[in-house]
Amino acid sequence: MLILYVAQSTNRMLSLFKEFFIIAVLTSVGVAYSLFSGHAPAPWVEAELDAGEIHMVDASVINPIWVDARPEADYAEDHIATALSLNETNWDDGIFSLMGEWLESPRPIVVYCSSSSCDTSKRVAERLRNELSDAEVYSLHGGWQP
Amino acid sequence: MKRSALPPLINMVARLVVAGTFLLAALPKIGDPLAFAQAVAGFQLINGVLAHYVAIILPWFELIVGIGLVVPAIRRASGACISLLLITFIGLHASAWQRGLDISCGCFGTATEPTTNYSLLILRNLLFLIAVIWVMRRDFKSHTRASEIAI
Numbered sequence: 001m002l003i004l005y006v007a008q009s010t011n012r013m014l015s016l017f018k019e020f021f022i023i024a025v026l027t028s029v030g031v032a033y034s035l036f037s038g039h040a041p042a043p044w045v046e047a048e049l050d051a052g053e054i055h056m057v058d059a060s061v062i063n064p065i066w067v068d069a070r071p072e073a074d075y076a077e078d079h080i081a082t083a084l085s086l087n088e089t090n091w092d093d094g095i096f097s098l099m100g101e102w103l104e105s106p107r108p109i110v111v112y113c114s115s116s117s118c119d120t121s122k123r124v125a126e127r128l129r130n131e132l133s134d135a136e137v138y139s140l141h142g143g144w145q146p
Numbered sequence: 147m148k149r150s151a152l153p154p155l156i157n158m159v160a161r162l163v164v165a166g167t168f169l170l171a172a173l174p175k176i177g178d179p180l181a182f183a184q185a186v187a188g189f190q191l192i193n194g195v196l197a198h199y200v201a202i203i204l205p206w207f208e209l210i211v212g213i214g215l216v217v218p219a220i221r222r223a224s225g226a227c228i229s230l231l232l233i234t235f236i237g238l239h240a241s242a243w244q245r246g247l248d249i250s251c252g253c254f255g256t257a258t259e260p261t262t263n264y265s266l267l268i269l270r271n272l273l274f275l276i277a278v279i280w281v282m283r284r285d286f287k288s289h290t291r292a293s294e295i296a297i
Contacts, residue, residue: 093206
């Protein structure tokens with residue numbers, strides 16, 4: 001009876017390990033395909049800029065209209081000199097100030113938030129591209145920290 | 147006495163819904179790993195390079211276990227992997243919610259999805275987790291019966 005129980009348990013464990021092994025092999029094949037087909041850049045190579053992004057060093061050169069997409073409390077604490085506050089919560093007020101500035105002196109608009117991992121600047125930039133179709137709009141790569 | 151056809155039906159529906167969701171979530175991530183890497187980095191738990199590794203491996207893993215849930219040969223391990231993934235996702239979302247992060251979920255690949263509604267997301271993943279546990283329970287039972295007969 002005990003031998004039978006042990007045999008059954010071993011059989012079950014082995015077949016479960018076999019299933020995990022098959023999943024691991026298939027996942028590895030998929031990952032290899034992504035890397036070797038060029039679908040995914042190798043993680044050890046530094047990623048290039050995404051579409052619509054700009055480096056701080058390049059943005060500083062073009063004297064843009066800076067748009068601060070962080071929460072208003074952060075903006076009040078500190079921001080890039082001349083930056084306007086515009087985010088998803090104060091959109092209606094902020095867009096008028098921005099349009100005034102842009103119509104007065106048309107130049108590229110660069111939107112920033114606090115780090116490379118915040119998404120607000122990308123969303124605000126995308127929305128600006130839709131609403132100000134003639135404007136050149138970028139989001140700042142890496143974000144801005146006071 | 148005739149057994150109800152309802153449990154097998156629920157089992158099949160739960161299996162197909164979870165498998166389909168994992169498939170739909172994995173494909174855009176495989177197509178655009180950079181966008182997914184951004185979404186992963188948004189959780190601010192791992193650095194950029196590690197986020198790229200996750201962005202390449204995780205979508206394939208999701209795809210394989212998603213398909214695996216409907217393939218008898220690997221469905222028990224797939225169910226176990228999906229459960230672990232869902233528990234991890236719930237933990238990650240709870241952590242991001244607690245830290246007040248303004249990020250998109252990245253569930254379907256991009257960092258430009260609308261900002262996450264954490265409570266809904268956690269609820270959805272909990273429902274998926276219940277569904278997978280239901281499916282797995284039946285898979286393990288039927289496999290145990292089969293191995294007993296074989297021995």
